[in-house]
Amino acid sequence: MSGTNGKKPPLRAEKRYGTATKRTKPAPNKVAKPKPKRQKTASAGGNGRIRGAFGALLRWIARLIWKVTSRTALVCALILGAAVVYTATTLPDVASLLDARTRGSVTLIDREGEIFAWRGDQYGGQITASSVSKHLKHAVVATEDKRFYRHFGISPRGVASAVRINLSEGRGPLSGHGGSTLTQQTAKLLCLGVPFDPETWDSEAAYEADCRRTTIWRKAKEAIYAMAMEARFSKDEILTIYLNRAYLGASARGFQAAAQRYFGIDAANLNPAQSAMLAGLLTAPTRLAPTNNLQRSQDRAATVVRLMYEQEYLTTAERDQAWENPATLSKAAEKRAGGYFADWVMDTAPSFLTRETTEDVFLYTTLDQRLQTAAEDAMKLIFETKVREGSLAQAAIVVMSSDGAVRAMVGGRETKVSGAFNRASMAMRQTGSAFKPFVYGAALDLGFTPNATVVDEPWCMDVPGSGEYCPKNYTKDFKGRVTLAQALAQSLNIPAIRVSESVGRENVGRVAEDFGIESDLAVGPAIALGTSESTLIEMTGAYAGILNGGQSVRPYGLTELRLQGDDAPLIGKEGGLGERVITEQAARSLTWMMHQVTETGTGQRAKLPDRQTAGKTGTTQAARDAWFIGFTADYVAGVWMGYDDNTPLTGVTGGGLPAEIWRETMVRVHEGLPARALPMDAPLKAVAPAPQAQERKKKRKLDDRAERVLIDVLRNLLDKN
Template sequence: MSGNGKKRPPLVADKRYAAKPAAKKTGAPKKTTAKPAARKRKVAPKKAHPSGSMGWFLTPFRWLVRLIWAFTWRVGLVTALIIGGFSFYFAAQMSDIAELVDQRTRGSVTMTDLQGEVFAWRGDQFGGMVTTDTVSPHLHNAVVATEDKRFYRHLGISPRGIASAVRINLREGRGPLSGNGGSTITQQTAKLLCLGVPYDPAKWDSERDYEADCRRTTLWRKAREAVFSVGMEIAYTKEEILTIYLNRAYLGAGSRGFEAAAQRYFGISAAEVNPAQAAMLAGLLTAPSANAPTRNLQRAQDRASIVIGLMEDQGYISESQAREARLNPATLSEAARASSGGFFADWVMASGPEFFTRDTTEDVVIRTTLDQRIQTAAEDALIQVFQNDVREGSEAQAAIVVMSADGAVRAMVGGRNISATGAFNRATQALRQTGSAFKPFIYAAALDLGMSPYDMIDDAPACWTRPGSPQWCPENYDREFVGPVTLVDALATSRNIPAITLSEEVGRGLVSEVANGFGVQGDLAAGPALALGVSESTLLDMTGAFAGILNGGSQVTPYGLTDLRLMGDDTPLMDATGVGIGERIIREEAARQLTWMMTKVVEDGTGRRARIDGWPIAGKTGTTQGSRDAWFIGFTGDYVTGVWMGYDDNSRLSGVTGGGLPATIWRETMLRVLSGRQPTPLPLMIPQQPASTGVLESQGGQAPAQDILNLLDSILTTGN
């Protein structure tokens, strides 16, 4: 079957398996070799772990790191989205800059003296809005160099700054959030804005409490602060943020913002400050109250020197400019340096209308009666006497008031610490017994009834009966009795018995009425001791009462406010109309005769230490029982000056009477006040000496009946 030459058909198996391709022919036949009986399977060698045996140990940690990283970037992404969302929310709530630069709830009071010169500030001062373009470039650069040198390179928060601050705090043993804060200018501005939380009087007792709450540092508040800061960066430009900061920062001495501070300390605008002044202002940001130049100029200058170094290091000023600034440090203006009139300013604030002084929501300017030349004279006199005439270590205090005859107060010293503000004012707040300084009102009442300064009165031992008390038998200061004496001599030598006798004769009620009319306030003693000044009064009221004698017998209301207006307005809201001289208390003739009698106190009596050559002076000394208070109040033709001396705890003065140190302080004050002036005559009347005088005898407080009849006859014939 095979021999027919025909090709056989393929088998089924051949159809199922494809034929192997034919081998390609090559130029030479390949040499074949015998195949091995069995082919071994190759096994790949195991790779060694790159870390050797440690690899198995580190593998779990690598796994943990990968897990942490996977968790961290996801949490970070979510956190970033949350922060971003809140930041955009805060950004959308931001107000216009003009509404943020001045959000004080308290206004300010600026006080000017008699010549219109500023001498005192109270409340929160805001000098007006400034911008980064209007302030001095040196001030702009000083703030950035001191507070945030990366200000223009971050987005509101500085992780590097925060980490550095935490490291410093921990190294110094403080908590991570205590001390250095690492805050950027943006964060500080956010804090000044209280993170957008407005002041609510119903929630906080005062703005100070509100600000203290805003400054609290907690983790939650720092987180909110960071978010709010980023929101500010979204809403405002860098220059706008810095503008808010320049206007809102507190810089000591009641100054809010750099414009107010520049005016307060240097008397110039923030646009005019030089590098040294800019450095001092920027240096206040860390501790405004402690570094305020009005409190410690040297400390402020030392801090400014550090700021100058920062400005130089960061290229804001040259080496020569830095050297010049250090050689010529910033100093206070004359007004800021004087720091006088603090007690006077406090009195004006306390006595003025509350809604324009203590609780003002406006910026107010008050023109006052203060004369800074006289104020300086009083302060210098007090300092000199205490340095030269008072034993070292003494805690005795003194107060001085100088006023014109109409009650306009020209100077006030409320204690030995003349630069104090908000301190206890012994001129206006200390109620003290007046002692013999009260006696002129007894003689004023007698003269007003028609008695003569030459009338006689008996200085003899006497006793008075007081209801519910044993008999009272007072003595004179020198424990002697001189017998019959004229009224003028009795006043000049400050005899107690004649004063009591006269008070009883004219009537205590009339004496009290005259004293109250002249301005001695309060309830006066009801018994015969009224004549010895056992009632209490302030130095201001007593000085005002003596001013009533000088002006001819009319009531005086001491005042310090001349007019009050809102800052920027020319029309006063109130003025001194209606204050000063009031109704008449005694006849002018009686007042002029009393003035003459009081000149004898200085010329020949207990007030001789107050004499000033060439000047006619009237006055009266006063020393209380137990020598706990010593007074001298006197006047020239132009000014009435009162001096009080004593201890705050009412201790006994050692060897001090009204005619001693108080009279010396008075003289030293008036020597300075009157320097270079021509003597001014006193408005006095010298009475004619009568041909005969009656003697008022003091026998148990009763005068003989004939003497009483003679006195009444004298009163009736004079038409009084």
């Protein structure tokens, strides 16, 4: 390497740019293919420009839509967020949202201290999602909203699914399935925070119907309210509100009231089967209520159990246990005892403390559930065995103590009712011969005896304004001279009218009214035959006055009324013994006469095998009403039978089916009670005089009268001299 002084020359990279010559590898010789020339036409150039312009327009429109949509969405989101935040700030605390009933509840308690009926909006007390049975909590979530713990108050997936189902079933998008979450349902239960105002709404029912309306605008407000609740409350707090507010049939508001109403336990003690039944009621509380149809309620509960299992809230063993042992009603709920009685007691107390109460009220009553069952079973037996199938005839029964305490009441053949027409307390019907004890009671009070005689023979009398009145006996024959006891036992009409006319109709009416017959009494001689109208409970109460020695009785069913939490009663007993109507001796004699009715007279079918009875049959004109009212030493009972439309009964008198219903009732009522004698006095037996003695007695009376007339004439002559 000369010229380098023995040194290696420095390595230098070749310059990439500039004038330096690059060493390149010679490229192989290739023959360039000529490109085909593109022929340009006027039409092709025009189409390209049009397509380009159209594409640009579409891109501009898309950008415009995106800008408008995004900005609109942003504005809507801001408005929605503001609405949610504002609504959340207006929500009260959870405790104030649990019970917003506008009416209170009424709990009815029998003579033994057991609950037998409920009225009004029953509320069992505040519960929380953490205090109730875990099975109840799981059943509600599984049934109503399985995504409850994952959504923010609304479920777009649920709404879309509901709309699809509604459209596929031929309904409107918002008709039928709503896709509402549990939070939205809670919002609806709260009426979106709008309280009930009686001055704005015609009724509470109209207010609640408006709360349940489904419109797009209301759905939007519901969604905002639901999201506000999610922002303000925890999931368990929302569930707590729902558990307290939901309606579950039979006037039960909230799951605590429902658990007590149907099962007699607290919501904390519900098992899976019971929890499933209550959760199943949410879709249709009245129709599915187990007190209306237990089987239908159990079928729905089985579906809820399946949902709980599918969502892993139940094990296989728990699922099978719930299916094999479905929930059943408590004894009190199953009996639904005293529906008519409960309605009657509610009517006897002030309405502002019962039907219109805003408080929770407890009514302590005289009802004896054993006697109530006895009366219901007796009526059922007679109608099933001795009344033709398809008959529309009705009947009513009242059982009471001698002091007027009503122990049982059946107001019609359908016993499992509430709010139905009560034939025991509401039906005004002619009493027929059941009125006759008041006629003979008036006579005995004036000094007549059961052995006093009256003639049963064809007889007519002139009635001012009505003309001639000729009463007839039911049997169309005549018995001649009979005692008062025989006339009552055989229910003879002519002797009853003769006695009534003899003692005075006004006295007969006074005795009936003082014994408790409050309805207007008929005028004229037919008053003795029961042409006046009365109710079964009035008549039974009047007979109770005869049993207790002639002292009037006012039937009663309420012993105490208390407000929840108060120890002192607000109202006490209103009823019981009143003023004396007839003397005790007259009452004891009348009781003996009525005893003859069941021993030898028209009421023999009412005779009991092991104790004394007394009573009276009654059949009105054309057999439109049939009665039997009577008593033992322990209880008084009355039975009425007839048609609601006054159609005549066929082949029925008071001594027939009513007497048999009475007997079947009293046999059951007295089961296990020792027999006691009736408080009655039999009259001294009178020996009928021989015909010759009667003639001599009659002649003696005439002679005595002639003698008195002669003495008066002589005295007048002496006075003149």
